[in-house]
Amino acid sequence: MNNPVKVASRGFALTRLASAVLLGLGLASAPLAGLSLAAPIIGGPAVTPDMAACKARKLTIRLTVTRVKGARGTIIVDLHGDKPQDFLKENIGRAIAPAKAGEVHLCMTVDHPGWYAIALYHDKNDNRKLDKNWLGIPRERIGISNNPRFHFRVPRYKEAAFEVPEEGVDLIIRMRSAL
Numbered sequence: 001m002n003n004p005v006k007v008a009s010r011g012f013a014l015t016r017l018a019s020a021v022l023l024g025l026g027l028a029s030a031p032l033a034g035l036s037l038a039a040p041i042i043g044g045p046a047v048t049p050d051m052a053a054c055k056a057r058k059l060t061i062r063l064t065v066t067r068v069k070g071a072r073g074t075i076i077v078d079l080h081g082d083k084p085q086d087f088l089k090e091n092i093g094r095a096i097a098p099a100k101a102g103e104v105h106l107c108m109t110v111d112h113p114g115w116y117a118i119a120l121y122h123d124k125n126d127n128r129k130l131d132k133n134w135l136g137i138p139r140e141r142i143g144i145s146n147n148p149r150f151h152f153r154v155p156r157y158k159e160a161a162f163e164v165p166e167e168g169v170d171l172i173i174r175m176r177s178a179l
């Protein structure tokens with residue numbers, strides 16, 4: 001399993017209002033309009049698709065993404081730290097892996113034990129952005145750690161947060177449509 005994986009970190013994201021205006025939506029308060037994954041710059045956590053080697057390492061997030069529909073495009077995974085106010089606005093790392101129908105496996109190494117959250121999406125057209133409809137609702141399939149229900153709003157950090165102990169953690173995220 002030798003899939004190319006790219007990493008970036010310390011991203012930024014515009015405010016909901018600025019994103020909506022720039023995208024011409026004008027509907028920042030629409031349900032799930034705030035779901036915008038941070039844009040990457042450089043650096044970040046070490047990432048590998050080799051799950052066997054991953055189990056031998058410490059401080060790893062062993063991620064399985066399920067319900068991936070089709071092999072076109074990429075899976076974009078944003079790792080968020082322990083600051084609830086930065087969730088879905090600013091990431092501490094980004095992993096990009098080729099999509100594979102069914103499941104995609106990734107291993108991310110973090111710097112220290114603690115609380116993290118993951119937001120991801122299936123970028124079918126490889127434009128490196130989460131495509132949304134005119135209401136600001138994602139058109140592409142998405143997933144959040146702990147698989148919270150959306151309830152016509154963006155999930156909160158406390159619903160998505162998980163702990164990474166020294167020995168690492170296994171995580172399964174189910175992709176779903178935002179609608």
